[in-house]
Amino acid sequence: MDTRESKKILRFIIKEQALSRTDLDKIWNSSYGKHEAIEKNVHDLLAKLAWDFSPEQLEHLFDCFRESWTKASKKQQEKLLELIRRLAEDDKEGLMANKVLELLWNIAHDQHLPNEIIDQALSAHLKILDYSCLQEKEKTKLLWLDKFMDEVKHHRGHVIISLKQLKEICMQFHEGVFAQNIPRMPGPQNRTGVIDILEKKYELTRVVTENLCHYMENARKHKE
Known part of the structure; x- marks a missing residue:
């Protein structure tokens, strides 16, 4: 049976509310330790089926991801990141996208992970915010x-990562002003407007400057 037939059958089972957690575990684990092609097929299958999952099934899928993540090799973690990013790509309602964003942000704060994986998690985080539906x-x-400003202002989490993501997301906003004949949506229309909001709401310049001074002071103490 090819993957297309498997997808049709599984989608029917899901719509009939007959897919149990045990079944989902079996699908998830069917690629563990197998050839890369099999792993890719299973991930492709899950990425497509996830749109028909109930909230409970979707939450269980994320539980499977978290459990596999803790024992995965670096290469497997890269593939898991790719799968989890795909779940958010076409999400118009935000259910999966928001869960994936939170998950990626938590991964980026894991001090035990290599920098490459953290960078990939942050990159996926930005791509979802920029290219999602x-x-x-x-x-x-x-x-x-x-969220980033709150972490920076109160020295929560990883301030450097928060500042980096803050800058990159600001860069996603249009630099100039929209033409007058283009319908305008509520909220900031360009990068300047976003920065102005952050300045008024959080005193962006002061907070970033104080954090930079604090960082440099700690760096000097560390050298001494």
């Missing part, structure tokens, strides 16, 4: 900017 993409970006 989220209906409220701009609003989602602003919410994440709020």
